[in-house]
Amino acid sequence: MKAEIINIGDEILIGQVVNTNASWMAEKLYESGIEVIHITAIADTKDATFNALNQAINRADIVLMTGGLGPTKDDITKKCLCEYFNTKLVFYEEAYENIKRLFKTRGFKISEVNRQQAELPEKATPLPNPNGTAYGMWFEQNNKVIVSMPGVPFEMKALLQDEIIPRIIEKFGSKKLLKRTILTQGVGESHLAEIIENWENELPGNFKLAYLPQPGIVRLRLSAEGKGIEKEFDDQLEKLHQLIPDLIWGYEDDLLEEIIGVLLKEKKQSISTAESCTGGYISHLITSIPGSSEYFKGSVVAYSNEIKKKVLNVHPQLLAEFGAVSKEVVIEMAQGVKKLFQTDYAIATSGVAGPDGGSKEKPVGTVWIALALPDGSVRVKNYLFGKNRERNIRITALTALNQLRKLILRS
Amino acid sequence: MKAEIINIGDEILIGQVVNTNASWMAEKLYESGIEVIHITAIADTKDATFNALNQAINRADIVLMTGGLGPTKDDITKKCLCEYFNTKLVFYEEAYENIKRLFKTRGFKISEVNRQQAELPEKATPLPNPNGTAYGMWFEQNNKVIVSMPGVPFEMKALLQDEIIPRIIEKFGSKKLLKRTILTQGVGESHLAEIIENWENELPGNFKLAYLPQPGIVRLRLSAEGKGIEKEFDDQLEKLHQLIPDLIWGYEDDLLEEIIGVLLKEKKQSISTAESCTGGYISHLITSIPGSSEYFKGSVVAYSNEIKKKVLNVHPQLLAEFGAVSKEVVIEMAQGVKKLFQTDYAIATSGVAGPDGGSKEKPVGTVWIALALPDGSVRVKNYLFGKNRERNIRITALTALNQLRKLILRS
Numbered sequence: 001m002k003a004e005i006i007n008i009g010d011e012i013l014i015g016q017v018v019n020t021n022a023s024w025m026a027e028k029l030y031e032s033g034i035e036v037i038h039i040t041a042i043a044d045t046k047d048a049t050f051n052a053l054n055q056a057i058n059r060a061d062i063v064l065m066t067g068g069l070g071p072t073k074d075d076i077t078k079k080c081l082c083e084y085f086n087t088k089l090v091f092y093e094e095a096y097e098n099i100k101r102l103f104k105t106r107g108f109k110i111s112e113v114n115r116q117q118a119e120l121p122e123k124a125t126p127l128p129n130p131n132g133t134a135y136g137m138w139f140e141q142n143n144k145v146i147v148s149m150p151g152v153p154f155e156m157k158a159l160l161q162d163e164i165i166p167r168i169i170e171k172f173g174s175k176k177l178l179k180r181t182i183l184t185q186g187v188g189e190s191h192l193a194e195i196i197e198n199w200e201n202e203l204p205g206n207f208k209l210a211y212l213p214q215p216g217i218v219r220l221r222l223s224a225e226g227k228g229i230e231k232e233f234d235d236q237l238e239k240l241h242q243l244i245p246d247l248i249w250g251y252e253d254d255l256l257e258e259i260i261g262v263l264l265k266e267k268k269q270s271i272s273t274a275e276s277c278t279g280g281y282i283s284h285l286i287t288s289i290p291g292s293s294e295y296f297k298g299s300v301v302a303y304s305n306e307i308k309k310k311v312l313n314v315h316p317q318l319l320a321e322f323g324a325v326s327k328e329v330v331i332e333m334a335q336g337v338k339k340l341f342q343t344d345y346a347i348a349t350s351g352v353a354g355p356d357g358g359s360k361e362k363p364v365g366t367v368w369i370a371l372a373l374p375d376g377s378v379r380v381k382n383y384l385f386g387k388n389r390e391r392n393i394r395i396t397a398l399t400a401l402n403q404l405r406k407l408i409l410r411s
Numbered sequence: 412m413k414a415e416i417i418n419i420g421d422e423i424l425i426g427q428v429v430n431t432n433a434s435w436m437a438e439k440l441y442e443s444g445i446e447v448i449h450i451t452a453i454a455d456t457k458d459a460t461f462n463a464l465n466q467a468i469n470r471a472d473i474v475l476m477t478g479g480l481g482p483t484k485d486d487i488t489k490k491c492l493c494e495y496f497n498t499k500l501v502f503y504e505e506a507y508e509n510i511k512r513l514f515k516t517r518g519f520k521i522s523e524v525n526r527q528q529a530e531l532p533e534k535a536t537p538l539p540n541p542n543g544t545a546y547g548m549w550f551e552q553n554n555k556v557i558v559s560m561p562g563v564p565f566e567m568k569a570l571l572q573d574e575i576i577p578r579i580i581e582k583f584g585s586k587k588l589l590k591r592t593i594l595t596q597g598v599g600e601s602h603l604a605e606i607i608e609n610w611e612n613e614l615p616g617n618f619k620l621a622y623l624p625q626p627g628i629v630r631l632r633l634s635a636e637g638k639g640i641e642k643e644f645d646d647q648l649e650k651l652h653q654l655i656p657d658l659i660w661g662y663e664d665d666l667l668e669e670i671i672g673v674l675l676k677e678k679k680q681s682i683s684t685a686e687s688c689t690g691g692y693i694s695h696l697i698t699s700i701p702g703s704s705e706y707f708k709g710s711v712v713a714y715s716n717e718i719k720k721k722v723l724n725v726h727p728q729l730l731a732e733f734g735a736v737s738k739e740v741v742i743e744m745a746q747g748v749k750k751l752f753q754t755d756y757a758i759a760t761s762g763v764a765g766p767d768g769g770s771k772e773k774p775v776g777t778v779w780i781a782l783a784l785p786d787g788s789v790r791v792k793n794y795l796f797g798k799n800r801e802r803n804i805r806i807t808a809l810t811a812l813n814q815l816r817k818l819i820l821r822s
Binding site for chain 1 (some may be wrong): 429434440449459516713
């Protein structure tokens with residue numbers, strides 16, 4: 001059972017909107033065991049629609065189209081479909097009632113173009129759209145299904161979930177698909193691939209592994225098809241976990257800053273940060289989580305040495321002797337902010353984010369991270385990241401948060 | 412000159428990632444006068460790649476592919492292209508040097524799979540990728556161009572802008588298209604549309620205006636086609652500027668945090684921030700600009716009232732009487748951080764970012780922004796944004812930076 005998505009709209013082709021409809025649809029279909037093999041964005045012209053339909057029907061069993069169903073002149077999908085399926089428009093009283101109801105709620109006056117939205121192709125099964133004036137249309141031809149729905153996200157979403165996916169499953173049945181996304185931090189994609197190479201090579205043939213790298217994070221997606229494979233799937237996940245216990249920090253859509261929040265709330269502990277090279281980014285990540293004020297007391301972004309001395313109580317002699325980017329200074333930053341904010345944990349960062357400011361001894365990408373712990377000790381580590389400022393800031397923050405996560409878990 | 416985009420990757424087809432590469436590429440190509448007629452997302456299999464390539468070459472002059480160039484087993488694009496163009500892999504010393512340089516910077520060990528990334532199809536022109544190990548590949552066949560590049564966004568972006576678009580324009584020439592992206596801050600899309608309605612309606616027929624809203628910012632893209640229209644284009648821009656002088660803060664890819672940096676450097680002035688509801692995000696934005704240490708001294712993220720008192724010297728009675736989200740407190744936060752960090756300007760924020768924590772008097776979205784100026788005065792203003800935490804944080808930061816920009820310009 002293969003599906004193809006066609007999104008109609010010039011706004012996608014000029015980059016004016018990001019095609020979030022496609023990813024949302026793909027995810028829901030995938031979760032329902034319906035494989036999406038192709039996603040296409042095309043212009044709202046008859047030629048493009050016909051061509052895309054012809055090719056999609058060749059490849060897939062199910063073709064799901066969005067867009068071009070509005071009341072204005074440039075919405076031509078309905079007309080195209082009538083011609084494509086050699087059928088004519090008929091007036092649906094039920095669809096017109098829906099339009100009248102919606103216009104009443106919104107206090108608008110119905111016009112002739114709106115009334116025309118209640119006309120639907122005779123060969124299509126009309127799919128009610130409670131959130132908008134354009135009904136969905138379900139066509140069947142040679143045992144293939146072609147569905148057209150509006151492109152307005154919240155209208156499309158209700159139609160897909162409530163009308164279309166249930167009908168697809170009723171018609172085609174559903175396939176069993178297991179999947180898990182494993183989130184890792186600490187080594188790059190190729191290094192990770194080497195570490196887990198043997199495990200990957202020994203995966204059964206019905207298993208698939210994909211690497212999805214982002215700056216500072218590599219996501220692994222494991223999926224498997226078949227019946228009665230739940231135990232094998234869990235076993236493989238467990239084997240992977242035993243290979244890289246320190247690198248795995250979460251699953252699916254987890255965020256490091258969220259996981260840390262959960263851990264700190266559980267333990268009723270608090271945290272503060274003293275940031276130099278990360279410039280407030282760690283603080284921003286932590287506070288992006290709702291309810292973070294419960295465990296996050298605040299941050300000192302100490303971009304100047306003066307502030308490191310005055311607010312964080314870093315000893316002037318250490319700054320003079322070792323420089324701001326040093327083990328000695330980052331330790332005192334962590335201790336200073338922990339004391340100032342009276343927290344259980346503290347993170348401190350100091351480094352050369354780049355692109356300039358590097359030296360032979362401390363090249364761009366040099367970063368020190370210190371973590372002050374509840375027992376008064378400080379863990380400190382040195383890193384050498386890349387040349388890109390944005391990446392360095394992000395990787396430093398994620399590395400610090402992952403170190404913190406491990407230390408909280410071990411405490 | 413028609414272009415087609417092919418994004419390769421199972422993660423798109425299962426909805427795990429939103430295809431932001433496609434929209435970014437489409438926008439850049441459109442801005443360069445290159446028409447995108449088709450965007451396709453496909454699986455990383457040979458069949459899918461061959462089919463997509465065949466169809467794309469039929470429709471378009473230029474085919475731009477992303478993805479499948481990593482070092483792991485599921486990255487098969489390079490092999491597919493060799494077969495498709497009937498060519499073989501050859502080792503490029505220059506590409507290998509690039510890989511070695513990147514690994515050295517990151518402190519990783521080179522493995523055999525990384526070395527293989529320096530092997531490229533003989534028939535392709537290699538396109539240097541300074542940000543990653545996978546080079547781009549430029550093929551030409553029957554006067555059509557096929558380019559393959561990595562899917563990692565910041566690698567793809569640099570390649571497209573610095574290597575690919577200039578080569579396309581060199582080969583195909585470029586259509587005369589005048590365009591300008593005008594960046595505004597301060598009012599929403601529909602309000603802005605009302606303010607400039609008459610101007611928009613009177614634009615000549617060869618002019619096009621598009622609204623590109625983002626949280627806190629509305630970008631306007633004005634474009635015009637034709638010969639000898641430069642003066643008319645400038646005149647229209649000037650008219651727009653006279654309509655909304657306070658709302659326009661920049662053009663094209665300008666960033667507010669960058670513009671502020673330029674202004675502060677020019678005037679040799681400095682800034683600090685005291686952030687409550689923005690949680691370090693303003694500090695993060697400012698420090699994301701290289702060289703910001705010249706004018707940014709630091710920030711105090713004061714998430715708890717204790718810190719507001721202890722570090723920022725906010726009077727305990729004000730906190731007790733008016734609460735943290737109040738005019739009185741945000742003024743003292745701005746004054747406190749300005750004094751502590753000895754800066755010319757200071758920004759302070761306090762608000763209810765949400766989704767919880769609102770009350771009848773101070774609903775979610777309530778925000779106070781204070782700006783302390785070199786003359787000792789403080790400008791303070793109250794806002795009511797929306798219900799979404801992420802948006803509220805972003806809009807607050809942008810609003811504060813734009814207020815600061817206007818105040819610096821008037822000083």
